[in-house]
Amino acid sequence: MKVNATTWLIARRYFRSRKRQKFINRMTTLAWLGVGVSTMAMLLVLSVFNGLEDLLRQQFSKFNPDLKVLPAQGKTFLLNDSLRQKIKQTDGIDTFSEVIEDEAVVRYHEKQMVARIKGVSHNYGEVSEYPKHMVAGRFVLQEDDYYFAIIGYGVYRTLSYAWGDINPLEIWYPNRKGKITLTERDLQKGLIQVGGIFEVEFEQDARYILVPLPFAQALMQYEQERSALEIKAKQGKVAALKTQLKKRLGDAFLVLDREEQQADILRAIRTEKLFAGLALGVILLIAALNIFYTLSMVVIEKSKDISILCSMGAPERFIRHVFLLQGAMIGLSGALSGILLGSFIVWLQERYGFIKMGVVSSIVEAYPVRLAWQDVCTVGLCMILLTIVLSYIPAQKAARSFRIERL
Template structure:
């Protein structure tokens, strides 16, 4: 029989406990429950936001992105493409030329990110599912078309398939001159016209700045020749991305970077993880403050049960047993509160996932409700935090109880 646990349970459920001690214990349980519930909910929201970022960028991001370690562009030969395509696990390789360009439409203009892609791009990208107007095809009946972000279309009030007013893209010539006279301005830029063929809606940063054009159009405008700014790789369905990434790095050598989806947005995802860590630390301190009531209730319980402790010690109970009684008493109070908070937090997260109770409150939001995702690691970390906090606040009253003088308290 576990005597310390039995006595701790009797102290916890005893109706003869002094009223003030009972009130403080109940406040402790409520504080721990609310803190645990809040921590589970907030961490689940951060998990949902992380998954939302991945899903949003996944519509336009490749499985793997190859770029140069130094410089903006690198030469691409048919032999290199053949070698990459022959790498086990590689399903498709898309050539990409991406750079800033000046977009003009009527009397309006703005700087955009122009992304030229080869014809097989839409075989690996899901961006065609994000089309809200027009057609995603960049080549139709021998003509070039541009695919615009919704923000770019709105900023310049662009009409699709307007043959009388096509889009005009300008890019500085690489003439080697450091300055131009007024008479040279007409020759300072390469210019090409293209029709607007479709509009996509993915994520605000992309929608407000990107346009997609055929690779040969970008190659001609930017005068890149056989150079490319990136190669995008689609991995075969049955192949692990990390394994294919390792093989490509071995094939390409140290002159190239091979990035998976998370590494392509490492700054954004890292920012979410750092915010999640600080939120966890903040709520852990809130739990600690709420658990201070356990310290006060145990201290008062030790004072109230001095005679009982003295009798136990006179009957042969060691200081170790007495200490464990009050440690277990604090653990029971914290455990009841933590389990209550855990059940409430998981229930609220499940309800949000199922019924979308709390909306984002924005008409332009890409999701209707706040995304939540529960993870076992968050529950485990919350449990560990409660254990550490409970031991921290309970150890002093428990030690005080174990050091009571038997003769003075009998």
């Protein structure tokens, strides 16, 4: 659409005119407000989803390693000397921990539960951030010949564990080399003292117990089998290391970064964000329809002006551009106001957190938010397209109305 100075001046005059009928003035104001409020609401909701996604990533970083190697099929893989050397010789690895992980029954006095037993190497504190999140005891898995379990805060509460009690936890696991029955005789039993309690994230705290790798090997009767390898990469080497490991290990293994380790949860958040955006997009469309009705009313009111302009030699294209530009002024000024106000509210929430979660046990007190420029561009682009589409029919009607006047 080519816009010259005359087109701009006439469209601006129609947009700002106060001599129109009050009803049309109110329609214009309502159209502007509807677009602005809808744009602001859409931006705020998308920012909340961005904040939740960032919060989840922050929580995952507390217990997920930089990279995790898993078998492509089955629960375990054989970690022989050849594979171990191949891992050690890969450039970019700071350190790595071997992992054996499975469900088992844990008993303490009269309490029992099904927990996730995770046997890890002695250097696991260097791979993960668990040592930074201890609420009791120390992150020590083994001292001399003594083994210690590090339990989640949720496990501690479920078992009603008495901190400092010398009585060990009983861990029961099915005998993998025998016939599985329902008697205790066919279960492997391990006793281990609690050495510390961690608190990182609700799901992890509620079911995870960390134990030394030799203890898990004996309990689950594993020799060279491992469930996973958790790797800490050197600074800035995660992406390159992931690519290199995929090439060296082949299709028999999966190499997952932190985001891929929690792909299901992040995918759920993004899906919810998509559907919320679509729902708000429908509301934005309904609000933008006011532009169509407003321009239609303006065309009727300005029919005499249109006839005068046409009699002075103004082509259809000129009339059409005038009303397209007026629709753009209503839509884009409303969208810009909504974006600016929404961005300001997001900034206030990030800085002061005045909208609280209202849940005592929540991870954060206030709703997490983050303004993404991709969302701003998407909302702005949608508004431009809606404005053009909804303004075209009234503008086309205005361009041809002079023919009706002459008849």
